[in-house]
Amino acid sequence: MKARQIVDGIYWMGSVDWDRRLFDSLIPLPDGTSYNAYLVRGSRATALLDAVDPAKTHELMEQLADIERIDYIIAHHAEQDHSGALPDVLDRFPDAEVVCTPKCGQMLCELLPVPPNRIKTVADGDTLDLGGRTLRFVHAPWVHWPETMFTYAEEDGILFSCDFLGSHIASSELTALGTADDLAAAKRYYAEIMMPFAVHVVKHLDRLEGLNIRMVCPSHGKVWADPKVITSAYRQWSSGRLANKVCLPFVSMHGSTEVMVDALVDGLIRRRVEVERFELTGTDLGRIAMSLVDSATIVMATPTVLGGVHPVLASVAFVANALRPRAQFVSVMTSYGWAGRAVEQLAALTGNLKAKLIEPVTVKGFPGPRDLETIDGLAEKIAQAHAEAGLSE
Numbered sequence: 001m002k003a004r005q006i007v008d009g010i011y012w013m014g015s016v017d018w019d020r021r022l023f024d025s026l027i028p029l030p031d032g033t034s035y036n037a038y039l040v041r042g043s044r045a046t047a048l049l050d051a052v053d054p055a056k057t058h059e060l061m062e063q064l065a066d067i068e069r070i071d072y073i074i075a076h077h078a079e080q081d082h083s084g085a086l087p088d089v090l091d092r093f094p095d096a097e098v099v100c101t102p103k104c105g106q107m108l109c110e111l112l113p114v115p116p117n118r119i120k121t122v123a124d125g126d127t128l129d130l131g132g133r134t135l136r137f138v139h140a141p142w143v144h145w146p147e148t149m150f151t152y153a154e155e156d157g158i159l160f161s162c163d164f165l166g167s168h169i170a171s172s173e174l175t176a177l178g179t180a181d182d183l184a185a186a187k188r189y190y191a192e193i194m195m196p197f198a199v200h201v202v203k204h205l206d207r208l209e210g211l212n213i214r215m216v217c218p219s220h221g222k223v224w225a226d227p228k229v230i231t232s233a234y235r236q237w238s239s240g241r242l243a244n245k246v247c248l249p250f251v252s253m254h255g256s257t258e259v260m261v262d263a264l265v266d267g268l269i270r271r272r273v274e275v276e277r278f279e280l281t282g283t284d285l286g287r288i289a290m291s292l293v294d295s296a297t298i299v300m301a302t303p304t305v306l307g308g309v310h311p312v313l314a315s316v317a318f319v320a321n322a323l324r325p326r327a328q329f330v331s332v333m334t335s336y337g338w339a340g341r342a343v344e345q346l347a348a349l350t351g352n353l354k355a356k357l358i359e360p361v362t363v364k365g366f367p368g369p370r371d372l373e374t375i376d377g378l379a380e381k382i383a384q385a386h387a388e389a390g391l392s393e
Contacts, residue, residue: 015056032170042130045071054084076162078107103147157214167221176222191289250301267379292325304340332360
């Protein structure tokens with residue numbers, strides 16, 4: 001794909017990765033992704049902002065083939081999907097300097113490596129005059145690595161936001177219009193990447209309030225022509241405001257756990273509690289992460305395998321613990337044949353969840369009428385807890 005003009009003198013470069021389906025060997029990419037780089041020209045100097053994933057280096061280099069000179073390469077983030085092409089770009093432009101935070105400079109030397117003598121570090125708030133265009137650097141640690149930085153093009157009102165405010169989506173459209181699909185892709189990205197750092201997200205949103213931002217250009221996904229669409233969404237997702245909703249991931253081997261899950265779903269629906277049911281052998285992990293953003297309750301349901309949690313559910317519990325959702329309540333349903341420690345194991349796996357435990361339900365064998373009554377009682381307890389928290393309709 002060729003470079004595309006955003007405004008006069010500022011161009012999108014990079015790669016649209018239509019076919020990638022997994023990120024970090026973990027995160028599903030049902031809609032692909034993009035690795036965005038940007039070329040910013042001033043009357044005195046030219047800067048390239050970021051440098052794509054290593055697998056797409058050739059695409060960026062083709063876009064740079066007719067560029068005579070680059071003076072600065074702004075490295076917002078050392079992770080390889082943003083910086084992988086840096087060595088090739090530095091070879092192509094031997095006079096260019098890499099501009100980044102001190103921490104990023106150290107990490108680029110360790111990860112790629114980049115020669116230390118090619119790095120120019122900047123402090124928070126420093127500016128770079130390209131001639132008629134001023135780039136202001138905003139240190140933004142922990143969204144989502146400690147060395148992250150934003151760049152604000154002052155005269156144009158454009159924020160180059162790195163991972164912040166981005167989305168994993170491959171599209172021929174450069175600009176996000178704020179459609180349901182645009183926001184769903186952004187919510188998935190927030191859930192998978194930013195949710196563990198919600199406190200820092202709020203902090204950096206507050207810092208950006210002082211800038212006259214007229215456009216947001218992230219390092220993944222589409223450009224936001226109306227910044228308020230994405231910043232308002234981030235405000236909501238990071239606020240901790242929860243819905244009258246239950247996130248219910250489960251796995252079942254011989255049908256017992258699935259019967260329990262369906263009984264709970266029925267009980268919650270009758271009590272006007274929304275429930276999102278995820279059968280884990282066929283569920284996209286990103287959909288579970290999205291549900292965790294605003295679910296007031298998480299219920300994990302598992303059969304017993306070798307005395308403990310089914311490994312598939314254990315892996316999801318581990319990820320949920322790492323994502324640190326703000327759910328207020330948590331519970332467990334488990335079935336077993338002779339003995340088991342699933343409840344204790346799940347408690348150990350989810351220590352980061354600052355949620356109140358609603359009494360778990362354990363069933364020996366196939367659930368009978370009394371077991372189904374107990375499960376209906378769990379639905380009632382959840383509905384009451386939501387009502388007391390002011391979440392019910």
